Amino acid sequence: MSDAVTDLHASVESFFASTFSTDNAVITEAVKRMLAAGGKRLRPRVTLLAVDASGGNALGHLHLAAYMELIHVATLIHDDVVDNASTRRGVNATAVDYGNRVSVLTGDYLFAWIFKNVTANYPHPVPHVLSATLADICDGEVLQLQARGDLDLTLGAYVEIARRKTASLFAASAECGAIMGGTGPREIEGLRAFGDAFGVAFQMKDDLFDIVADERSLGKPVGNDLTERKVTIPLIEALASGSGTFRDEVRRFYGGTTNEGIPAIVTGIERQGGLAATRAHIARFVERARMALEPIPPGPAKEELAKLAGALLDE
């Protein structure tokens, strides 16, 4: 199966490299450039493994799997505008190379192009699942914007934001793969729940890495979330530890605009146990993801999905 999985991954890459094209040359080029910069293609992998785990032929659903990555790419392109990011995945952001105008239009076009293809070629409820997911992603991002700088953000509210902005697309990737694989409602629900828990763990790890990783392996600046005054789980847990001195320091940093304080905040988060607590939450959601696979018949696809979740525990 490891070979088969490698093949699936290679097939997705080859689809992007050779088959993918839209009717607009500028947009195709901008998207191909984002795709060529790499990425783990986790969303299409989840889709293809869900097809396989549901008794379907994974290679027959490469396009559907590719759309999951392209929805992700379109949101990244719009994030570039939203966040004024200057690098993304280690290459220049679309917004920097082409300007905000083209970024907004490229993302819009990509969403429309995906929906145009999905509504033409996939049965109900696949188009509905994808559009509801996009609504969730945007809703989650707006909630995150509103929560910026809110040091009283609860763990529950953080998880709800992560669920919408990140996990919903993993849940949809698994659910649509399961639907097209032709399995029953209990298995579809199980695979969707897997994607949901996996996605929350994935976001938590992303937030952890923003603090512990080095810039080269991250492909973006370290402490970027702090720069943007986002409140993520390592900070929420560090604040929950109860040190008034640390909270005052964080409050001063979040109330200001300079970023020299970042190394001290990072050290503080670690000392207050924020990293350890985050790792524990990741482990909990990874376990939840594995448990969600219970209704899925044993086999290599199920094992690979469990492995994908387990890999979130590595650092």
Next chain:
Amino acid sequence: MSDAVTDLHASVESFFASTFSTDNAVITEAVKRMLAAGGKRLRPRVTLLAVDASGGNALGHLHLAAYMELIHVATLIHDDVVDNASTRRGVNATAVDYGNRVSVLTGDYLFAWIFKNVTANYPHPVPHVLSATLADICDGEVLQLQARGDLDLTLGAYVEIARRKTASLFAASAECGAIMGGTGPREIEGLRAFGDAFGVAFQMKDDLFDIVADERSLGKPVGNDLTERKVTIPLIEALASGSGTFRDEVRRFYGGTTNEGIPAIVTGIERQGGLAATRAHIARFVERARMALEPIPPGPAKEELAKLAGALLDE
């Protein structure tokens, strides 16, 4: 019928004022604010009249009609980011009040919310027509960006851009109304062709007004297209008149960044016959729109559609 049409319009307004709401309060507020600023609601009118002209019950399709206006509103919200516009319909642009981040997300959410509802409640091919239309709109906007400052832009290329960025949504508004009204393929095609020709004439009139109207009635700055170095039909026709002196003046203006030259360019466009030629093209597309209604059985809805097109000849 005039009463009935007024009622349809009032019903759309009342839908926006009381029924319309999304799951995200910030987004609902931003959208309602755009809606409250007015607008002629031409797209929903075309949808409701097409339902009526196709033997359906117009009031049963208010939601569908509203989605046409909301797609338009979402593209305006994204245009605010794209064009750095500071006013839109006479009120502050979403981007100015809420920032680029919220504008991008609000437009994305609105697109997703519309597709979520349409895929849940409307039969094939309605969701497909709407997503293909959104792809056309973005494609047209990218083509327009690429054509900026291109003084050799042909009339044919201009019409193709107008067809995609503007007419496609009128064509979809008419087509989806006809589909839901339950008429035959020839009538659906006729109504779609009406929307297409109407939309091109509408865009030409918009471009004409950008040059001849005063700021108060336009709700945005006069000569805005010139400021942005767009090449629109009055200029294309004025350049086609063959005056080398005028072309040189235009070339200097388009090559520069200052806007003091705008009144002189406007006068030049008029002197070179650009306005008269534009009016003739508008009349041609209005006539084409009326001719497209030929397969539609006579009746008040057909008459109202013809009147809507005819109104584009008024100034």
